[in-house]
Amino acid sequence: MNYQPENYSIKDERMKPFIDSVEIWNIINNAKPTREKVKKIIAKSLSKRRLSLEETAVLVNTTDLELVKEIKDGARVLKERVYGQRIVLFAPLYVGNLCINNCAYCGYKASNKSMERVTLTNNDLVQQVKALEDTGQKRLILVYGEHPKYNPDFIAETVKTVYKVKSGPGEIRRVNINAAPLDIEGFKKVKSVGIGTYQIFQETYHPETYKKVHLSGVKRDFNWRLTSLDRAQEAGIDDVGIGALFGLYDWRYEVLGLLRHVNHFEAVYKVGPHTISFPRIQNASELNIDKRYLVNDDDFTKLVAILRLAVPYTGLILTAREPAEIRDEIMQFGVSQIDGGTNIEMKGYTEHEKNQNIDKEQFTINDNRSLEEIMNELIEGGYIPSFCTACYRLGRTGEHFMEFSVPGFIKRYCQPNAMLTLAEYLQDYANEETKLKGYELIKENLVNYNDDKFKDKLEEKLEKIKVGERDLYF
Ligand code: SF4
Ligand code: SF4
16 A cells, blocks of 8 residues: 555665754764865865765855855856756646645645645646647656555556657657655556656655644655655666755755765665755745744755755756746756746646636746746856756666766767757747757857767757757767
């Protein structure tokens, strides 16, 4: 049973809970930042080595503004040296908002009777996916509330449906999942239909706070959630995403909690999580939380820079919860993925209301730009927007690690694939102005290739896209 965690027993050492809040607080309380220490830690990260919990604690305790600037500059340098100019785009799609839990911070909580409850029918789902494809999206994350209806069979069926939808030249090439924890059999089922990443956020790594904000429902069980991605690993899903909801508890503790989670994965499975998300609490229908821990913009941008330095090879995901200005700053710290053209209302991609309706959403979003606007702005800012799914489709696993550690990987694979997927977008979906600017950007980036053989191959593929071929990659 997936919804009866009290029936599970920890038989496997690997699935034992690994968060010790006393240990984490001791590390934070013993970390004393000095100019020398902070500089040394930044230098360690820039030499492509992951930071320890103790080193990260020094950074989270740094308040001297000059040093904070150095931390942010360090994150920018790392981004420039390692990640280049491409940024991968995706869109979230809410499949159903039934929920049996009562999370204090979420509009979908079971006790919220003013919330409209919707589960997309097969036809609804097809319509939403078509609408997304018609804007140029290629990568989705499907989001589900926690409810017996959204069992592994249901999730698997919805994934299969999404992969089948083709609208004009559009198709979804990678479906990621954000759903409740499953048991090992459940994870095997969803793996079998070809999902990309399975994402589950712990919300808070502080067990007492966790109990306070998860008032009732299965989600109250801290350890069932904490060990969920271990079960995913056991089921063969090694592409997992972790995250914390910033604003529930002290942000410094949560940064270390995330890092502890990464350590656990690396120690047990020899591979870290694929991505880390760091959503910040936003207004929601019937929001009911302790506002003491809300994270201001200065701390938020600082914590993202610290995460970048702490785990230099893990993908960072930034979402439309954040307003455009904060997104623009944080992207300079090497965020690898952002969502674009996001609508989180149920059926929101076909029945879009001009003003956000708090009784239809899990929380409010602060970046309402369309995908086209985002593409335009990214191009203007010199970023290469990418819809690349090459590694996943070629079975190249551990892609974020490869980007980071395999010399030349980004130049040889990510950057060209970004150009190819951008060219597809420009041909199929962009207006004339974006098309001109986009091809100009591609031209500028082609100059960086002095290996003539490779450049010829890339140019050949770009020409093929101009005459109608699609889905070309390295
Ligand atoms: Fe349900 Fe998820 Fe919202 Fe909690 S956060 S109430 S589990 S939809
Ligand atoms: Fe990601 Fe691989 Fe594409 Fe690079 S080539 S953007 S690592 S999928």
